[in-house]
Amino acid sequence: MRPKPFRPQAFDAGNGEGAYVRDQTSGLVWHRCHLRTLYADTDRSQVVYHSNYLRYFEFGRASLMRDAAYAYKEIEASGFVYPIIATALEYFRPLRYDDAMHIHTRPGTLERVKLQFDYVITHVPSGELVCTGFTRHCAVNAKGRPVGIDEKTLHLWAIFPQ
Amino acid sequence: MRPKPFRPQAFDAGNGEGAYVRDQTSGLVWHRCHLRTLYADTDRSQVVYHSNYLRYFEFGRASLMRDAAYAYKEIEASGFVYPIIATALEYFRPLRYDDAMHIHTRPGTLERVKLQFDYVITHVPSGELVCTGFTRHCAVNAKGRPVGIDEKTLHLWAIFPQ
Amino acid sequence: MRPKPFRPQAFDAGNGEGAYVRDQTSGLVWHRCHLRTLYADTDRSQVVYHSNYLRYFEFGRASLMRDAAYAYKEIEASGFVYPIIATALEYFRPLRYDDAMHIHTRPGTLERVKLQFDYVITHVPSGELVCTGFTRHCAVNAKGRPVGIDEKTLHLWAIFPQ
Amino acid sequence: MRPKPFRPQAFDAGNGEGAYVRDQTSGLVWHRCHLRTLYADTDRSQVVYHSNYLRYFEFGRASLMRDAAYAYKEIEASGFVYPIIATALEYFRPLRYDDAMHIHTRPGTLERVKLQFDYVITHVPSGELVCTGFTRHCAVNAKGRPVGIDEKTLHLWAIFPQ
Numbered sequence: 001m002r003p004k005p006f007r008p009q010a011f012d013a014g015n016g017e018g019a020y021v022r023d024q025t026s027g028l029v030w031h032r033c034h035l036r037t038l039y040a041d042t043d044r045s046q047v048v049y050h051s052n053y054l055r056y057f058e059f060g061r062a063s064l065m066r067d068a069a070y071a072y073k074e075i076e077a078s079g080f081v082y083p084i085i086a087t088a089l090e091y092f093r094p095l096r097y098d099d100a101m102h103i104h105t106r107p108g109t110l111e112r113v114k115l116q117f118d119y120v121i122t123h124v125p126s127g128e129l130v131c132t133g134f135t136r137h138c139a140v141n142a143k144g145r146p147v148g149i150d151e152k153t154l155h156l157w158a159i160f161p162q
Numbered sequence: 163m164r165p166k167p168f169r170p171q172a173f174d175a176g177n178g179e180g181a182y183v184r185d186q187t188s189g190l191v192w193h194r195c196h197l198r199t200l201y202a203d204t205d206r207s208q209v210v211y212h213s214n215y216l217r218y219f220e221f222g223r224a225s226l227m228r229d230a231a232y233a234y235k236e237i238e239a240s241g242f243v244y245p246i247i248a249t250a251l252e253y254f255r256p257l258r259y260d261d262a263m264h265i266h267t268r269p270g271t272l273e274r275v276k277l278q279f280d281y282v283i284t285h286v287p288s289g290e291l292v293c294t295g296f297t298r299h300c301a302v303n304a305k306g307r308p309v310g311i312d313e314k315t316l317h318l319w320a321i322f323p324q
Numbered sequence: 325m326r327p328k329p330f331r332p333q334a335f336d337a338g339n340g341e342g343a344y345v346r347d348q349t350s351g352l353v354w355h356r357c358h359l360r361t362l363y364a365d366t367d368r369s370q371v372v373y374h375s376n377y378l379r380y381f382e383f384g385r386a387s388l389m390r391d392a393a394y395a396y397k398e399i400e401a402s403g404f405v406y407p408i409i410a411t412a413l414e415y416f417r418p419l420r421y422d423d424a425m426h427i428h429t430r431p432g433t434l435e436r437v438k439l440q441f442d443y444v445i446t447h448v449p450s451g452e453l454v455c456t457g458f459t460r461h462c463a464v465n466a467k468g469r470p471v472g473i474d475e476k477t478l479h480l481w482a483i484f485p486q
Numbered sequence: 487m488r489p490k491p492f493r494p495q496a497f498d499a500g501n502g503e504g505a506y507v508r509d510q511t512s513g514l515v516w517h518r519c520h521l522r523t524l525y526a527d528t529d530r531s532q533v534v535y536h537s538n539y540l541r542y543f544e545f546g547r548a549s550l551m552r553d554a555a556y557a558y559k560e561i562e563a564s565g566f567v568y569p570i571i572a573t574a575l576e577y578f579r580p581l582r583y584d585d586a587m588h589i590h591t592r593p594g595t596l597e598r599v600k601l602q603f604d605y606v607i608t609h610v611p612s613g614e615l616v617c618t619g620f621t622r623h624c625a626v627n628a629k630g631r632p633v634g635i636d637e638k639t640l641h642l643w644a645i646f647p648q
Contacts (some may be wrong), residue, residue: 036386038382038386039382039386039529039530040537042529043525043526044528044529044532045245045525047527047530049525050297051214051216051526052213054212054213054216055213055362056365058362061348062360062422071421072363074547083212083256085252085253086250086252087250087251088251088351089249090247090248091247091248094245096530098329107358128584139393148209161293198548199543200544200545201367201368201369201373202367202373202540202541202544204367204368205363205368205372206363206366206367206420207362208368209364211363216526217526220526224522224525234525234584236582249585259368260548260557312538372623374570374573375540376537405531407536409576410574410575410576411536412572412573412574413572414572415570416606418569455606484636485497
C-alpha cells in the first residue's frame with residue numbers, strides 16, 4: 001500500500017538549530033539529521049542491506065538526544081540502560097550508494113518502564129519516503145532489572161517540541 | 163508479556179537430515195540450524211547488538227532454502243529478486259559472546275507477489291526464547307517490477323513439512 | 325613502539341573549506357573530516373571493534389574525494405572500479421562509544437594501475453593518535469581487468485594540496 | 487604479484503577431528519574451518535566488502551582455539567584480554583554471495599606480551615587463494631595494562647601440531 005507522503009516544513013524550535021521539521025501530512029514535529037550511505041552499507045543487489053536502517057535509526061536517536069538535551073552516554077553513566085525489546089521497519093524505496101538521507105526521529109509512546117522512538121527516513125534529492133519504523137525500549141538498571149524511566153529521559157519527552 | 167515457551171521436538175522430515183523440529187506449543191514444524199555469536203556481533207552492553215539478529219535470520223533463511231530445495235542464489239540467477247519490504251523483531255533474552263543459538267525458520271504467509279518467513283531464535287544451553295520475528299518479501303523481476311512468485315519458491319512452500 | 329604525535333595545524337587549501345590540516349611532525353597535508361562512533365560500532369570490551377576502522381577509512385576517503393573534486397560514485401559511473409587489494413592498520417588507543425574522531429586521509433603512492441590512500445585517525449578531545457593505516461587499490465574496468473588509472477583520479481592526485 | 491598456491495593436504499592431528507591441513511608449499515600446518523558468505527557481507531560491486539574478512543578471521547581464530555584447547559571466552563573470564571594492535575590483509579580473488587570458503591588459521595610469532603595469528607582464506611570449489619593476513623594482539627589485564635601471555639594461551643602454542 002502506498003504510504004502517505006511525508007511533507008516536512010521547516011520548524012523553529014526556538015533554539016536556533018533548525019534541526020526540527022513539522023510533517024504537514026500528520027502535523028507531527030520531528031527531529032531531523034542528515035547522513036549519507038557508505039559502500040559498506042550496500043549489498044550485491046546494489047541497495048542498502050535492510051539491517052543497516054537500524055544503524056541509521058541509532059544515528060537519528062543519538063542526534064535527537066544530543067541536540068535536545070543530553071547524550072545517551074550520560075544516561076548510561078547514571079546507571080540506566082535502555083535495551084531494545086522490539087523493532088519494526090517498513091521499506092518503501094531503496095537507498096543506493098552515496099545517497100543522502102534525512103533521518104527523522106521523535107519520541108513516541110511513553111509508559112512506566114517502556115518507551116518508543118519513531119523514525120522516518122527520506123531520500124534527500126527526491127524527498128521520497130525510504131522507510132519508517134520504531135524501536136521500543138525498556139528501562140533497566142545496572143543489574144538488568146526493569147525500572148521506572150529516569151528523570152533525564154522524562155525531561156526529553158516533556159520538552160520535545162509539539 | 164511472557165511469550166509461550168518454544169518446545170522443539172525432533173522431527174523426521176523423511177530426508178535423513180534431521181534439520182527440522184516440531185514446536186509442541188504451536189504444533190508447527192520449523193527448519194533448524196545452529197550458529198554461534200561472534201565478538202563482532204556484541205556491543206558495549208555485553209550483548210548482541212539488535213540489528214545482528216537480522217543477519218541471523220538471513221542465515222536461517224538461506225539454510226532452510228538450501229536444505230529444502232535450492233540455494234537463494236539460484237532464484238536470483240533465474241531473474242527473480244525478493245527484497246525485504248517489512249520486518250519486525252521482538253527480543254526476550256539477550257545473547258552474549260560465544261553463545262550457541264538455534265535459528266528456527268519457516269515459510270509463512272504466501273500471497274500473489276508477497277511472501278513471509280517467520281523466525282524463532284533460542285539459546286542452545288537453556289532452550290530459552292531469544293527473539294522472534296519475520297521478514298516480508300516482494301517478488302520483483304530484474305527491472306524491479308513486482309511479479310508473481312516464481313515456481314521454485316512456490317515449490318518450497320508446497321514441500322515444506324507440515 | 326610509541327608513534328610520533330600527530331600535530332595538525334589549520335591549513336588554507338584556498339577553497340574556503342578549511343577541511344585540510346598540515347601535520348607539523350611530518351609536514352604532510354591531510355584532508356580532515358569528523359565522525360562519531362555509534363553503539364553499533366562497539367564490542368563487549370567497551371571499545372570499537374577493530375574492523376570498523378576500515379569503515380571509518382571509507383568515510384574519510386569518500387569525504388576527501390567529494391571535497392576535492394568528485395564523488396567516487398562518478399568514477400564507477402565512468403566504468404572504473406578501484407577494489408582494495410591490500411590494507412593494514414595499527415591501533416594505538418581505542419575509541420569508545422560516542423567518541424568524536426577526526427579522520428585524516430591523503431592520496432599516497434600512485435603507480436600505473438595501483439594507488440594508495442593513507443589514513444590517520446585521532447581522538448578529538450585529546451588529539452591522541454587512535455590508528456593509522458592504508459588501503460591499496462587496483463584500477464580495473466567493468467570486466468574486472470586491470471587498467472591504467474582514470475583521468476579524474478589522476479587529477480585528484482595532481483591537485484591535492486602540498 | 488601472483489602468490490604461491492596454497493596446497494592443503496589432510497593432516498591427522500591425532501585427535502580424530504581432521505580439522506587440520508598441511509600446506510605442501512610451505513610445509514606449515516593450519517587449522518581449517520568452513521564458512522559461507524552471506525548477502526549481508528557483499529557490497530554493490532557484487533563481492534564481499536573488504537572489512538568482512540576480519541570477521542572471517544575472528545571466526546577462524548575462535549574455531550582454532552575451541553578445537554585446540556579452550557574457548558577465547560575462558561581466557562577473558564580468567565582476566566586476560568587480547569586486543570588487536572595491528573592487522574594486515576592482502577586480497578587475491580573476491581568471494582561472492584553464497585560462496586563457500588575455508589578459513590585456515592595458525593598461531594604465529596609469540597613474544598613476551600604480544601602474539602600473532604596468521605590466516606589464509608581459500609575458495610572451496612576452486613581451491614584458489616582469496617586472501618591472507620594476520621592479526622597481532624597484546625596481552626593486557628583487566629585494567630588494560632600489558633602483561634605476560636597467560637598459561638592457557640602458551641599451552642595453545644605448545645600443543646599446536648607441527
